[in-house]
Amino acid sequence: MDRGDLIADRYRLVEQIGRGGMGVVWLATDTTLRRPVALKVGVSADEPVAGARLGHPNVIAAYDLVKTDDGRECLVLEYLPSRSLRQIREDDGPLPPREAAVIGAQIAAALAHLHDLNMTHRDVTPANVLVTADRTAKLTDFGIATWASDTRTEDPKTGGGTPGFQAPEVVRGNRATAASDVFSLGMTIRYAVEGHPAPEAAQGAPLGVLLSRLTDRDPEARPTADTVRQQFAALARPRTPRRWRLVAAGIVVLALVTASVVWFTTRGDTEPAASEPSSSVSASGPESVMGDPRTADPCALTYANALAGYGVVETSRDYGNFNRCDALVYLTKDRKDYVDVRVEFAVDEQDDATPVQQVGAVGIQRPPAEDGSCTRILLLPGHQVVIDADQTGDRNVDLCGMAEAITSSALVSLNAGRIARRTLEAGSLAAKDACTLLDAPVVTAALGPGPLNQVHSFGDWECQWSFTDRSGVAKVVFDRTLAESFAASGSTALRVGGFDARVLPQGRSDTDCEVAIVYRSYVEDTRPRVDELVLVDVEDSEKQPEQLCDPARRLADTVAQRLSR
Missing domain, CATH: 1.10.510.10 (Transferase(Phosphotransferase) domain 1)
Incomplete structure (x- = not known):
């Protein structure tokens, strides 16, 4: 076997990268899927079966078993640049x-x-x-x-x-x-x-x-x-900085914190004997793991390699809101059957009815799987990492296995105290604050008087105002997709404050009307164009969607004006 040889009409040898008692390993190129692979020549009878059945983020994936022209078996493996x-x-x-x-x-x-x-x-x-x-x-x-x-x-x-x-x-x-x-x-x-x-x-x-x-x-x-x-x-996990605590014989330092008393001891590495919050994490400074929500990179926890055993995987960094990253796992060559494994950062809204498994500094919730979907929730102080595996198509696939694969990899990073940072692109909508684009007087002027409750989301990339005494909700949501997708749904084009926009009754539900404002468009590398959108949505279960489009347009006018500032 020499550099440049084509094995099984598919795998082009690049260079030999390993040799041992169990065989020779080549770096090769999969000419069909155009990805690097490792080709192990001379394998045991059991190794291909063992490797193919595992499907775990911390196991090298086995893709294929082929033969050379002289009849030697070769195991095609995931290629991992590593030592x-x-x-x-x-x-x-x-x-x-x-x-x-x-x-x-x-x-x-x-x-x-x-x-x-x-x-x-x-x-x-x-x-x-x-x-x-x-x-x-x-x-x-x-x-x-x-x-x-x-x-x-x-x-x-x-x-x-x-x-x-x-x-x-x-x-x-x-x-x-x-x-x-x-x-x-x-x-x-x-x-x-x-x-x-x-x-x-x-x-x-x-x-x-x-x-x-x-x-x-x-x-x-x-x-x-x-x-x-x-x-x-x-x-x-990173060690908690040493805190010198004060105690001497007969001296007790008392601190009232939410009606509880904390006793301090003389030992610098002893944790306070206060009850731990039941929601997620021990008090070891894990807030630093998330850091600035706007620079925390969800794609850093979206380990595409962990899913390679299920199909062809592509990572999408610019779909949906800025708090998410998607790994698209294509199960068929025509790409009609696929699974979207989404990693999404969120503010903490823990469901107390779902049990929590504590793994190091992170809590895990595993809600019951639904038809075509499986979810895992990782709990941090004040935040969540939501991992959703959603299927399109009829193929029989282990959705919860996919969600667990990403969960296992994410746990290692979170318990090691790190989420990689990202730099927000200059001019991006990600630099805006959704909660500043509307306010209570503007909302009540469009939807009618009444007390409002304002709720912000992770990174302030979504904000909603809901009436506390009746139905009715106004939302501002940042999104990334093609604006043309709204045209296919029967929307109406218009201009709002100098921006292209579309109005769509029943845009997000059966009881709403939505205005999609195109903030900017961009092309990254060779991928299709992406539109950054501001979605202004009005929902009221007691009204017809068409009745909600006029107030949605009025709110969109204000949003467009404030976007231009």
């Missing part, structure tokens, strides 16, 4: 403990998924953990993985794993289990941090204590992979 954990340790030296915990949490999440499927990896080592520049970690090489139904015993000389990382029971010839994988993970992370000078790397520090539990000689004493994931995630 192995072994390479990182050899090139850069020992990892800082928190960085190692970030990686450990991700690989533990992958193992928990494998173990839920009754599968054992059997060869978790630094060489089989791939890590990107932003510290996304993925488990690879399922050449000797087994299912629970496989009753073989282990021969450490012929394929029971890698010496130095095998569990003691495997070395003795016993069958590998989930506990054996946990042991190997502990040895892998210990290898990564060993020798680091930070106090957190010491054997008696929390990370050292956790690694001792993972590598206990008794398999029954080791925690499950899911428990390990949670504990690594907790260690990966």
Whole structure:
């Protein structure tokens, strides 16, 4: 096999990027889907099946199984620009403990998924953990993985794993289990941090204590992979700044905070003995994770690679409001069947009826799935990250599996205390505040008198005014789409304050009228034109939609005037 060879009439070899006892790995180009892939030549009989059944954000995805002209089997894998954990340790030296915990949490999440499927990896080592520049970690090489139904015993000389990382029971010839994988993970992370000078790397520090539990000689004493994931995630969180608290014998500092008393102790790393909020996160400063809502990038939590096993994935950064990012997963070649996996930031409106699972600093809610839709909600102080998987078409697809894949990846970033920032484009509607485009006197002048309640949304990109004594709501919503889509819905064109606009009865529901104002249009790279829209919507269940269009136009006039300032 040489550079430039075309394998199976589809995969063009670019360069050899790896070689080991289990085969040679090439970087190749998928000429059909025009994406880079990894081509592993010489695979075990079980590896393609194992890799294809997983579908997890922290596992390298298997796409295809093909043969070379001389009959050798090749496994087509997700290509991840990365280094192995072994390479990182050899090139850069020992990892800082928190960085190692970030990686450990991700690989533990992958193992928990494998173990839920009754599968054992059997060869978790630094060489089989791939890590990107932003510290996304993925488990690879399922050449000797087994299912629970496989009753073989282990021969450490012929394929029971890698010496130095095998569990003691495997070395003795016993069958590998989930506990054996946990042991190997502990040895892998210990290898990564060993020798680091930070106090957190010491054997008696929390990370050292956790690694001792993972590598206990008794398999029954080791925690499950899911428990390990949670504990690594907790260690990966940035430490709360040390707060010196005042207490001396006979001196008590009391603080009344919402009718509760907080007692302070002398120990600098002890949390106050106050009750935690039930909604989401422990008091470890997680507000800093979201930071400025307007610069928090939802696409940073939309891990398209996590969905690659389901179909062809495209990420859309400029659809809908500015608080969302979409991964479109196309299930068929004609793209008629697809799933829109949407990551959306929102203000906190927790549904207390839905149970909360605490994972590190983040709460997770899993509402019951609906027909064609599955939702996961990640809870932060004052904010939510809503992950929705919505299907178009009739294909049988695991929507909740897709939502969970994005959830698992997002949890790692959130528990590590980071959401990447983005820069808002100059002149974009994103710099505007929807709540300043209308006010109570303008709304009551158009819709009639009455007391109003104003509610703003994430980033102030949506605002609504609702009457508290009767029906009637006015909304200003920012949106990104093609204005022509409104024309197809039977809207009427007009000019509002120098802007093109369209009026559409029943624009958002059966009881409303909406005016869409085109604020600006732009083209990014080779993608179609995008229109930034301001949607002015009036809804009243006690009136016909046509009766609401005149007040909607009046409100749109004011919005257009204020947009021009």
